Amino acid sequence: MEQRGAYTPTPPPAWTPRTDPAPLLPDAEPYRVLGTPAAREADPELLRRLHTALVRGRRYNTQATALTKQGRLAVYPSSTGQEACEIGAAFALEERDWLFPSYRDTLAVIARGVDPVETLTLLRGDWHTGYDPYEHRVAPLSTPLATQLPHAVGLAHAARLKGDDVVALAMVGDGGTSEGDFHEALNFAAVWRSPVVFLVQNNGFAISVPLDKQTAAPSLAHKAVGYGMRGRLVDGNDALAVHEVLTEAVRHARAGGGPTLVEALTYRVEAHTNADDAGRYRAPTDGDAWRAHDPVALVEAELTARGLLDADTLEAVRADAETMAADLRARMNQDAPLDPMDLFAHVYAEPTPQLREQEAQLRAEIAAAAEDRPEGTPR
Ligand SMILES: Cc1ncc(C[n+]2csc(CCOP(=O)(O)OP(=O)(O)O)c2C)c(N)n1
Numbered sequence: 001m002e003q004r005g006a007y008t009p010t011p012p013p014a015w016t017p018r019t020d021p022a023p024l025l026p027d028a029e030p031y032r033v034l035g036t037p038a039a040r041e042a043d044p045e046l047l048r049r050l051h052t053a054l055v056r057g058r059r060y061n062t063q064a065t066a067l068t069k070q071g072r073l074a075v076y077p078s079s080t081g082q083e084a085c086e087i088g089a090a091f092a093l094e095e096r097d098w099l100f101p102s103y104r105d106t107l108a109v110i111a112r113g114v115d116p117v118e119t120l121t122l123l124r125g126d127w128h129t130g131y132d133p134y135e136h137r138v139a140p141l142s143t144p145l146a147t148q149l150p151h152a153v154g155l156a157h158a159a160r161l162k163g164d165d166v167v168a169l170a171m172v173g174d175g176g177t178s179e180g181d182f183h184e185a186l187n188f189a190a191v192w193r194s195p196v197v198f199l200v201q202n203n204g205f206a207i208s209v210p211l212d213k214q215t216a217a218p219s220l221a222h223k224a225v226g227y228g229m230r231g232r233l234v235d236g237n238d239a240l241a242v243h244e245v246l247t248e249a250v251r252h253a254r255a256g257g258g259p260t261l262v263e264a265l266t267y268r269v270e271a272h273t274n275a276d277d278a279g280r281y282r283a284p285t286d287g288d289a290w291r292a293h294d295p296v297a298l299v300e301a302e303l304t305a306r307g308l309l310d311a312d313t314l315e316a317v318r319a320d321a322e323t324m325a326a327d328l329r330a331r332m333n334q335d336a337p338l339d340p341m342d343l344f345a346h347v348y349a350e351p352t353p354q355l356r357e358q359e360a361q362l363r364a365e366i367a368a369a370a371e372d373r374p375e376g377t378p379r
Pocket residue numbers: 104143144145172173174175176177203205206207268272
C-alpha cells in the first residue's frame with residue numbers, strides 16, 4: 001500500500017529565460033565622453049551647437065526664475081545643472097519624432113524649436129499649453145507625474161501600427177519612477193516593442209525626498225531589466241555622452257529594436273521651484289561635487305582644449321544668450337490677451353448643460369461689470 005503523503009517530486013518543465021538579461025543590464029559606471037580621448041573625435045559643429053544651447057538654457061533658467069519674482073510667472077522649476085540632459089536628449093531626435101516633457105523640461109521643448117515665451121504659457125497660468133503640440137511634435141508640459149509616459153507609448157505604438165517612422169522620447173524625474181504610470185508605460189512598451197525612449201533625469205530629489213527614500217533598486221536604469229528592455233546609465237552633465245546614448249537609443253527604437261530606459265545622473269542645483277526652500281532639506285555644500293562637474297563648464301573645457309573656443313566666440317555666445325533673455329523679459333512683461341470665455345472652450349466637444357449655464361452666468365457678470373464701470377476706467 002502506498003504510504004500516505006508520499007509523492008514523487010517532478011521537476012518543472014525545461015525553462016530558459018525569454019530574454020537573456022545580460023545585454024539589458026546597465027553598465028556599473030555612467031557612460032561619459034567629455035574629458036576622455038573619445039571627445040576628441042566629436043563633431044565640432046555638434047559641440048558648438050550644444051554649447052550655444054547650454055549657455056542660452058542656463059540664461060533662460062535665471063531669467064524665468066527672475067520673472068516669478070516679478071509676478072510674471074506663477075511658478076518656474078529651474079533645470080540649472082540639468083541643461084545637458086535636456087538639450088543633449090532633444091538634439092538626438094529627428095524632426096518627425098515626438099517629445100513628451102515634464103514641467104521641468106522647458107529647455108528640451110525650446111531645443112525642439114518652440115518659442116521660449118510660448119513654452120512658459122502653462123507656468124504663467126494663462127492657458128493649458130501655449131504652443132501647438134503638432135507643429136513641433138512636442139506634447140504639453142506634464143505636471144501630473146509620469147502621465148506623459150503612457151501617452152508617449154500610445155503615440156509610438158500607434159505610429160508603428162500606421163507604419164510611420166516615428167520615435168517618441170518621454171522624459172521623467174527620479175520621483176516619477178515610483179508612479180504606477182511609469183510601470184504601465186514601460187511594461188506596455190516592452191511587450192509591444194514600441195519605438196519609445198524613456199529618459200529619467202535622476203537629479204537626486206523629488207522636491208525634498210532624496211533618492212534613497214524613493215527606491216531600493218541598484219540604479220533606476222536597472223528597472224529596465226524587469227520589463228525586458230535595455231537599461232543605460234549616463235553622466236547627465238556630459239552633453240556629448242547624453243547625446244550619444246540617446247541617439248543610439250532612438251536609432252535602436254526606430255530600427256524596431258524596442259524601447260530603452262536611460263538614467264541620466266545629474267543634480268538639481270536650484271530648489272524644486274521658486275516656491276520651495278531647499279535649505280530646509282539640503283546643506284549648501286551638498287551639491288558641491290556636482291557644481292564642480294558643471295555641464296556648461298565641461299563643454300567649454302572641451303571646446304577650449306580643441307582650440308574651438310576663443311574669448312571673442314565665448315563673448316558672442318554669451319551676448320546671444322543675453323539678447324534671448326532681454327526678448328523674453330520684454331515679451332513676458334506684456335499682458336497676454338486673454339478671453340475669460342476661453343475657460344469653457346475645448347473642455348468637451350459637446351458642452352454639458354451645467355457648463356453652458358456657467359458660461360451664460362459669467363457672460364452676464366462680465367456685461368454687468370462693464371455697465372457699472374464709470375466711463376474711461378480701464379477694463
Ligand atoms: C501624480 C502626482 N503626484 C504628486 C505630484 C506633486 N509633485 C510635483 S513635483 C513632485 C516631485 C517630482 O520629482 P521628480 O520626479 O524627481 O522630478 P523633479 O522635480 O526632480 O524634476 C511631486 C511629488 C504631482 N505633480 N503629480
